[in-house]
Amino acid sequence: MLCEICHENEATGVLHRKDANGDDDELYVCKSCLAKQNSGTGKKKADDGGKPTILTPDGEEPPAFIRNFLDAAVGLIEGVANSEPLHVRKCPVCGRTWEQIKESRAVGCPDCWAQFGKEIRKEFLVGSYGPRHIGKIPEKAPDGKPSRAFLEKELKDAVARQNYRKAARIRKALDELDNGKANGNGGAA
Numbered sequence: 001m002l003c004e005i006c007h008e009n010e011a012t013g014v015l016h017r018k019d020a021n022g023d024d025d026e027l028y029v030c031k032s033c034l035a036k037q038n039s040g041t042g043k044k045k046a047d048d049g050g051k052p053t054i055l056t057p058d059g060e061e062p063p064a065f066i067r068n069f070l071d072a073a074v075g076l077i078e079g080v081a082n083s084e085p086l087h088v089r090k091c092p093v094c095g096r097t098w099e100q101i102k103e104s105r106a107v108g109c110p111d112c113w114a115q116f117g118k119e120i121r122k123e124f125l126v127g128s129y130g131p132r133h134i135g136k137i138p139e140k141a142p143d144g145k146p147s148r149a150f151l152e153k154e155l156k157d158a159v160a161r162q163n164y165r166k167a168a169r170i171r172k173a174l175d176e177l178d179n180g181k182a183n184g185n186g187g188a189a
Contacts, residue, residue, distance in 0.1 A: 003030035024057050091115045148177060
């Protein structure tokens with residue numbers, strides 16, 4: 001907003017004065033016009049550091065204790081607005097905050113789970129995939145052979161359908177899987 005007196009500079013303060021009818025008039029003025037108004041009326045110019053000048057309705061400066069109180073209140077408000085949160089939770093081992101984990105979508109260390117477990121489950125697990133895995137059981141183990149869980153499921157299905165030949169083959173494969181683990185030779189008998 002431009003100064004309401006010179007219409008050239010940006011307004012940085014408020015000037016309160018009485019107009020010709022005796023009513024209170026509020027003008028938004030630049031620093032130089034405010035200084036001219038203050039020096040022209042014989043008032044001392046306060047170094048406000050760019051803050052708006054406070055004047056009483058009769059155009060006088062308020063007492064020092066009111067100025068100090070208002071400056072302290074404005075400073076407190078600015079300090080709170082610009083400050084960091086008082087207590088930011090961090091992982092005690094790696095020092096990562098929840099905001100860093102959320103931004104990078106990577107947990108820093110196992111202790112992050114202890115510190116941020118609820119948030120991790122809520123943000124990453126439940127939101128995307130649900131609390132439990134829903135889907136098919138892998139048909140083959142990493143070594144290319146059918147997994148035990150898959151064979152047991154197939155055995156149960158074969159017995160339910162009364163396909164006893166298939167059930168016998170599956171039972172034999174399960175026995176080989178058990179013997180291979182017991183012998184330690186990876187399933188070769």
